[in-house]
Amino acid sequence: MDEKLLTDGSFPVExxxxxxxxxxxxxxxxxxxxxxxxxxxxxxxxxxxxLVEEAQASSAPAQKFADRVVGWFVPMIFTVAxxxxxxxYITSGFTxxxxxxxxxxxxxxxxxxxxxxxxxxxxxxxxxxxxxVLLRSGEYVEKARKLTTxxxxxxxxxxxxxxxxxxxxxxxxxxxxxxLKFAGSAEKGSEYTLAEAN
Numbered sequence: 456m457d458e459k460l461l462t463d464g465s466f467p468v469e470x471x472x473x474x475x476x477x478x479x480x481x482x483x484x485x486x487x488x489x490x491x492x493x494x495x496x497x498x499x500x501x502x503x504x505x506l507v508e509e510a511q512a513s514s515a516p517a518q519k520f521a522d523r524v525v526g527w528f529v530p531m532i533f534t535v536a537x538x539x540x541x542x543x544y545i546t547s548g549f550t551x552x553x554x555x556x557x558x559x560x561x562x563x564x565x566x567x568x569x570x571x572x573x574x575x576x577x578x579x580x581x582x583x584x585x586x587x588v589l590l591r592s593g594e595y596v597e598k599a600r601k602l603t604t605x606x607x608x609x610x611x612x613x614x615x616x617x618x619x620x621x622x623x624x625x626x627x628x629x630x631x632x633x634x635l636k637f638a639g640s641a642e643k644g645s646e647y648t649l650a651e652a653n
Contacts (some may be wrong), residue, residue, distance in 0.1 A: 456480040506589055532563045 458480045459469045470476060476489055497499060536559040544552035576593035583590055588594065623631045 456482060503584075503589065506591065509591070532560065535563070537559050 456470050456476060456479055468480075472488075475489075475492075495504070536556050539559050540556040541550045542552075543555045544629050576596050579596040580593060581591055583596075625631060625634055629637075
């Protein structure tokens with residue numbers, strides 16, 4: 456079974472009677488009879504979707520800081536707007552005072568601070584999931600900027616996950632075409648992963 460959609464493994468995994476088969480596996484060779492043991496929220500794909508949703512809903516330290524700033528910044532802006540309105544109402548009338556009030560509220564509005572941070576985290580986690588990078592929390596998006604080294608554990612993570620022919624070595628008087636013909640003849644009926652390499 457080819458399980459690379461979930462495991463990134465380059466080669467198929469052999470299954471026998473009683474082996475567990477994941478929902479995203481591709482049967483590569485023969486007829487297979489299966490029994491469903493998990494459905495809905497129990498399957499691997501549902502758990503990945505849940506993980507992404509949970510990460511998008513979590514708060515990063517920057518978001519918590521933005522929420523604290525907005526908590527004291529908004530009352531301060533309303534106070535400044537009220538004082539400005541009062542001053543301009545007394546000195547220039549209602550119309551001028553109202554325009555000053557609107558200018559203070561619109562220019563100093565902290566909406567961008569309160570909205571931009573969660574939106575950036577939501578987008579970052581979603582984009583990561585599109586490329587196969589799953590994060591447990593939005594906090595890791597912020598921590599990623601401090602990374603200096605990334606270690607990968609298997610070939611399918613950084614490669615396409617499909618074997619391919621990169622070099623052909625000839626022997627004696629055989630040409631590259633001869634070697635390709637011999638290899639093609641030997642592997643013609645095979646479904647083995649390396650036989651399907653292009």
